[in-house]
Amino acid sequence: MTPQLESVSKPSKPIKASKLSWLGPGVVLGGLLPLVVMIWDAYSGLLGANPVQRATHQTGLLATILLLASLACTPLRQTLGWTWPARVRKALGLLAFTYAFLHMLIYFVIDHGLSLSVIVEDILKRPFITVGFAAVVLMIPLAITSSKGMVRKLGFVRWQGLHRLVYLAAGLAALHFIWQTKKDLREPLLYAGILGVLLLTRVVWNLRKKKGRPAAAPASRSS
Amino acid sequence: MSHIPPEESSLEPKNEAQTMQRREFLKNAVLTTGTIVGVGGSLSLLTRQASAATPEAALIGGAKRPLGPYDTSEAQTSYQSITTYNNFYEFGTDKAEPAKRAGTLKTRPWTVLLDGEVKKPQRVDIDTLQSWFPLEDRIYRMRCVEGWSMVIPWFGFPLAALVRRMQPTSKAKYIQFTALNDPKQMPGQLEGVLEWPYVEGLRLDEALHPLSFMAVGIGGRLLPNQNGAPLRLVVPWKYGFKGIKSIVRITLTSTMPRTTWALSNPGEYGFYANVNPKVDHPRWSQATERRIGELSRRPTLPFNGYAREVASLYSGMDLRRNF
C-alpha cells in the first residue's frame, strides 16, 4: 500500500509548501462565517417570523453547497488541470458534515425537543427524513477517517473505497432536498443537476483514461 | 507558522531573508482574509435571506372591543410576522417574497363577479361590496398545512351574509372562489409552479357556517397586498391554503369545484383540507405545529380547535378518505 500512499500525500505538481498556506485557513474560516452570521441574525431577530425553519433551511443549503464544492475538486483537476482545489477538499467535506449535523440537531433538538418517539417515527415513516438521516450517518465514518493518519492506517485503496460513500451521501442529500419541497422543484433540481454533472465528469474521465492510457501512472490516480 | 520576525529585527530588518519573510507574512494575511471574505461572502449570499419590512397600511378599523363568541383569547401573532411570512405563490414560493414583491398588485379599482347558481349575477365594486355589511373583527387561529400556525385578528364580514345576499338558487351546492390571474401584477404566475388562476371552494353548508369569513383587513388596517388584498377567504378550521387571496369572482355551483392544490397534487391535498392531527400529510406529520413566535412545537387540535363548532358538518364522513 505504501507506493500509492505517496500519490495522495504529495500533489502531482510540487508546490512550495508555503505558497498556498493561506488557502486552507481561508476556506475553513470563510466556511464558518455563515454560521457566525446566522447566530448573529438569530440574536438580533433577523431570521424572520420562523427562525427555527430559517436556520434549518440555511444549514441544509450550506451543507449541500459545501458537499457539492468538495465533490467539484476532482472534476476541476480532470477538466481544467487545477490542482489547488484538492488542497481544500477535506476542509470542504468536513464543513459540509458540520452543517449537516447542525441541521439535523436543529430539527431533532429544537423542533422536536429530542423526543425519541418522534425522531424514530420521522426516520422510519418520512422518506425525506429517512434519506437525510442516511446521508448524515454515511458522512460520519468519512469525517472520522478524513485525516492523513487515517489514510495511512487504512491504506489508500481501502480508504478510497470507503470515501466513495460520499457519492451515495450526496445522492441521498439531493433526494432529501427534492422530497422536502412542497411544490417548487427548481432549486433542488438545480443542485441535483450540478451533482449529476460532477459525477458524469468523473465517469467520462475514468472511461477515457481506461481506454486511452491502460497503464495510467499512479500519480494521477488520486481521485 | 512562525512567520513573525523577532522583536528587535522588526524595526530594522537585518538582512534580505527577513524582509522577504515579513513580506510573505503580509501577503499571506491579505490572501487569507480575502479567501475568508470571498468564501464566507458567497456562501452567505447563496443561503442568507434578508427579512422584509413591515408594511404600512391605512387604518379602517374600529377601536378595541370585548372578545366575541368566535374569537380566541390566545396571544396574537405580531403584525410584523403576519405580514412578512406569507404563502402567496402568485408572488413567489418563498415566504418572504410576497412582502417584497406584492407592490405590483393594484387593489383599486377592483371588481368582484358574483355569478353561477344565483338569482341575478352581477359585477360589484369592492368598496360597494364592503359597504353592504357591517365590518367586524375576528381573532382566529390559522394553521398552515406545512406545520406552523398564527393567531390573526381579521377584519371583514361573515361569508354567510354575502351568500345570502347573492340569493342562491335551489341548485347551488358549492361555492367557488377565483383569484386574480394577471402575470403583470402577479409575477410569480410566470414561474409556472401551479395552474393559474388559483381556485378554491367550499360546500355551501360550510360557507354558511358563521365561522367562515371574508377578510378585507387585519388588526383594523386594510389588508396588505401580501395578505390577499383586497378580499380574501378565511376558514379557520381548514388548512391555510383554503384561504384564497385577491378574489375576483365568487360562483355558486351545483358540482364540487376543482381546487388548485387538489388538482396539482391529489394525493397530498384534498378538497376538504380540514385540520386533522391524525391524518398526516404523506411527507410529514400533522400531529404538531409551531406557533410563529414560539420555539418548540405544540399539539395540533382537531379542526384547529374549532371541533365543537364544525365537527357536526362532517358527521358520517370518513375524514381519512375525505382529507
Ligand code: HEM
Ligand atoms: C437526519 C438528518 C436530516 C434531517 C432530520 C433533516 C431535516 C430537514 C427538514 C425538517 C427540512 C425542512 C423541511 C421544511 O421546512 O419544509 C430540511 C430541508 C433541507 N435539508 Fe435536511 N435533514 C437532514 C439531513 C440533511 C442532509 C445530510 C442534507 C445535505 C447534505 C440536508 C439538506 C437539506 C436541504 C438543502 C434542505 C432544503 C433547504 C431549503 O429549502 O432551503 N438535510 N431538512
